[in-house]
Amino acid sequence: MHLVIIGNGITGVTAALTVRRRQPGARITLVSDESAHHYSRTALMYVYMGHMRAQDIKPYEDWFWSENRLELIQATATGLDTGRQQVHLSTGVTLAYDKLLLATGSVTKRYGWPGQNLRGVQGLYGLPDLARMEQDTRGITQAVVVGGGLIGVELAEMLHTRGIHVTMLVREARYWGSVLPPEEARLVDQQLTANGITVRYQTELAEVLADADGRVRAVRTTADEELPAQWLGIATGVAPNLSLVQHTAVETDRGILVNEQLETSVPGVYAAGDCAQHRQAGAGEVPIEQLWYTGRMQGETVGHTLAGQPTPYRRGIWFNSAKFFNLEYQTYGQVPARPAAGSESFYWEPANGQRALRINFDPARSFAVTGFNALGLRLRHDVCEAWLREQAPVQTVVAHLGAANFDPEFYRQHEPEIVAHFNRAFPQQAVQLRQGKCLISKILNL
Ligand SMILES: Cc1cc2nc3c(=O)[nH]c(=O)nc-3n(C[C@H](O)[C@H](O)[C@H](O)COP(=O)(O)OP(=O)(O)OC[C@H]3O[C@@H](n4cnc5c(N)ncnc54)[C@H](O)[C@@H]3O)c2cc1C
Structure with missing residues (x-):
């Protein structure tokens, strides 16, 4: 079998390694235009900030690929050409495949703003963007970032480390308003303020203004304000990269449509990771998942199928993590920006506002926990997942918070305060803090 994979990101590489493990004799070719070798996209910011060198963000040594017979x-x-089962390359080469995996990732979204193609206006998706940013931000003093999501904050932090003043334009009334509840958004806003980032909420980009050399010199906002800026970062989201499949038999919508085995409308052609759109996303799941760890999960799943063991993709419990300057963020399960009907939410934040914990639960289902948000605290992934999977009652969870404590030295001091706060907020469900690290199975059997 000759498997051709387009894209050497986390999805394509995980699929390749899975197939190699299961089918030592398979011929596997990875085609990618961005870089010769796979690298960790999530670590791009650390290269700009000088914490890592470009070679440090490659998880595998360069000899690894030939050693594992990955071309x-x-x-x-x-x-x-899906009829002939061929892929044409920019080098003039044509590759014939038996099976094809499209793992082409995403592209930065742009909204047709006047002046959006000026020099100094860009998104941050890959290595070429990083190189351009490095060049175009050298020596500048003021920048604007459009978009109040995770990449927007990353860009703000990157620029901040170079002493560049940043103004962020955020469409919503609060930071990441479509995802974070108001209290969490306020904590992130405090981080931004503490780091000298100016944020204009309920404000969008209207126009990019040029200097005499065709470079950005300022932006005009929808509030009709002109903000001086020698660089403009576009962080208004990404969209699946569909360039290869346009005008082919492969069906698309917003992404490349796949069934639960991640197969497209063309037999033998699969799609996974950022570029794929699930035809039937499960309850509480999104059809397009643009995350590092879901790319890895999808890559592994499709790898099994490609190696002859058809395997449906099961998303499992939602998880995501990020860092907003110094504030670490983890989320598990369902924590919508506005509480879901019938669900309850317990929220704790100490007086100094440096951290927070939210636990959502459903009184109609024996107080089963439905989601966690942690800011400035680290929770143990396996424990939170088990609590959500087993629908543990909130009383059990709060009484045994220590079991989810990833960093006991740091976290233990907050547990009595959290439990006391819970007991005041929900006196009918009041609990006593249990000390010690119980086995999760024991906890769930209580
Ligand atoms: C700056 C940044 C920070 C991020 N941080 C986080 C984070 O903290 N946590 C998190 O969960 N997620 C994060 N993400 C998202 C995460 O990185 C992506 O979801 C993930 O990398 C997608 O992996 P993928 O393999 O599906 O696609 P990609 O990593 O995009 O790989 C696809 C590759 O295919 C190549 N390609 C596309 N079309 C072709 C073609 N026709 N021919 C040849 N090559 C082609 C592309 O150039 C690209 O290199 C971040 C993303 C960015 C941009």
Whole structure:
């Protein structure tokens, strides 16, 4: 079997390694235009900030690929002929495949703003963006970032470390308003303020203004304010990269449509990771998942299928993590920006506002926990997942918070305060703090 994979991101590489483990004899070719070798996209910011060198963000040594008989081609796949089972490359080469995996990732979204193609206006998705940012932010003093999500804060932090003043334009009334409840958004806002970032809420980009050399010199906002800026970061989201499949038999919507085995409308052609759109997303799941760890999960799942063991993709319990300057964020399960009907939410934040814990639960289902948000605290992934999977009652969870404590030295001091706060907020469900690290199975059997 010759498996051709387009894209050497986390999805394509995980699929390749899974197939290699299961089918030592398979021929596997990875085609990618961005870089010769796989690197960790999530670590791009650390290269700009000088914490890591470009070679440090490659998880595998360069000899690893030939050692594992994975053929690497650095080129753009410019054409796909699903009838002949061929991929055409920018180098003039045509690759014949038995099975094809599209793992083409995303592209930065732009909204047709006047002046959006000026020099100094860009998103941050890959290595070429990083190189351009490095060049175009050298020596500048003021920048604007459009978009109040995770990449927006990353860009703000990157620029801040170079002493560049940043103004963020955020469409919603609060930071990441479509995802974070108001209290969590306020904590992130405090981080931004503490780091000297100016934020304009309920404000969008209207126009990018040029200097005499065709470079950005300022932006005009929807509040008709002109903000001086020698660089403009676009962080208004990403969209699946569909360039290869346009005008082919592969069906698309917003992403490349796949069934639960991640197969497209064309038999033998699969899609996974950021570029894929699930035809039937499960309850509480999103059809397009643009995360590092879901890319890895999808890559592994499709790898099993490609290696001859058809395996449905099961998303499992929602998890995400990020860092807003110094504030670490973890979320598990369902924690919508506005509470779901019938659900209850317990929220704790100490007086100094440096951290927070939210636990959502459902009184109609024996107080089963439905989601966690942690800011400035680290929870143990396995414990939170088990509590959500087993629908543990909130009383059990609060009484045994220590079991979810990833960093006992740091976290233990907050547990009595959290429990006392819970007991005041929900006197009918009042609990006593249990000390010690109980086995999760024991906890759940209580
Ligand atoms: C700056 C940044 C920070 C992020 N931080 C986080 C984080 O903290 N946590 C998190 O969960 N997620 C994060 N993400 C999202 C996460 O990185 C992505 O969800 C993940 O990398 C997607 O992996 P993928 O393999 O599906 O696609 P990609 O990593 O995008 O890989 C696809 C590759 O295919 C190549 N390609 C596309 N089309 C072609 C073609 N026609 N021919 C040849 N090559 C092609 C692309 O150039 C690209 O290199 C971040 C993303 C960015 C941009």
